[in-house]
Amino acid sequence: MAHIPDGLLSVPVLLCGAGVAAAGVGLGLRRLDDRLIPRAGILAAAVFVGSLVSIPVGPSSVHVLLSGLMGLMLGTATFPAVLVILLLQTLLFGFGGLTTLGVNTVNIALPGVLFALLLGPAIRRTGHAATRAALAGLVGALSVAGTGGLVALSLAVSSSDYTPVAKVLMATYVPLMIGEAFVTATIVTFLARVQPDALRPATS
């Protein structure tokens, strides 16, 4: 649901998306250092594979986005990672489109980066495993909700023909939010136990 195909969005929305994506990717590339490059590569590869497994839900089929996890582990470097993933999915499988690459990158990466910035410090600081899991789950769920909202917004602004219907969006995104929350919470809890450094995108 996050890959908007070619030909649905209006030119201003496409340009706006491309602009924000370029800014995000530029910001992220500057943050990529020796520590983050391998991490970004492995995470991008894992998410690329993980997002190919889709589960039918009601009128649609959903797959994990893991943008919340990427935001927590990579910070703004999430933008280039998501761009690479989407580019490969477009070229190899025909999901999404080349013109919508910018918009799709923003729709997926931006919520993850923002919510990880907001809740990340609390996740890293807390010594309580349950609190950490709950917060990580919240980041995962909110990122999915943010992506859903941005996808709906980009379609609504472009034309009224294909505006997503709130009821259908709820039916498909709520299960995904719950699933994503569990996956993110599990991975973050595990990383905090074995390698807490993996949750810090910035060298501090």
Added chain:
Amino acid sequence: MKRAVLALLLALATVSPASAHKLKVFATVEGQTVRGYAFFIGGGRPEGSPWVAKEAAGTVIASGTTDAEGRFAFALPAAIATDLTVTVDTQEAHVASATLAATRLAGAPSLVPPAAAPAAGAADVAVDDARLAALIAGAVQKEIEPMMEQLEAMDARLRYTDILSGVFLIIGLAGIGLWMRGRRR
């Protein structure tokens, strides 16, 4: 890091390659009806999603919602000379359409009328035609079955190689990034 790569390769090995995420519409003409269905590549049919059929000019010919199997069907109006486009919208940002060329729409009915044979032999001709049609359908089915199976197998293999090439491309990109940083120092 080594462990992470190993875990990734394990995940790759266990992942079912035939799963993905894109809506497609399939439509075909059968006599005077158009039938078809929408499906997600990798499994799943959009249930209860609105569909609409339009001609080239944009006039709506028929519309409705898909059934539990994602199917739709509608009768062709008599006078139609342009391409026909069926669009399915799942109402959550998945939209796909299929276009039926005008020649396909016109071709189906025009085959039937020439059977205006001599009145006396009309019944015989009809029976012969029906038998012939059944025979041909059976023969074609038998011929293409192994081909369809081969197609399926090839599709699954292609997807797997695509996934692998994607993963290695990402690893390559990370390598290039590291090399460039190392050179700058």
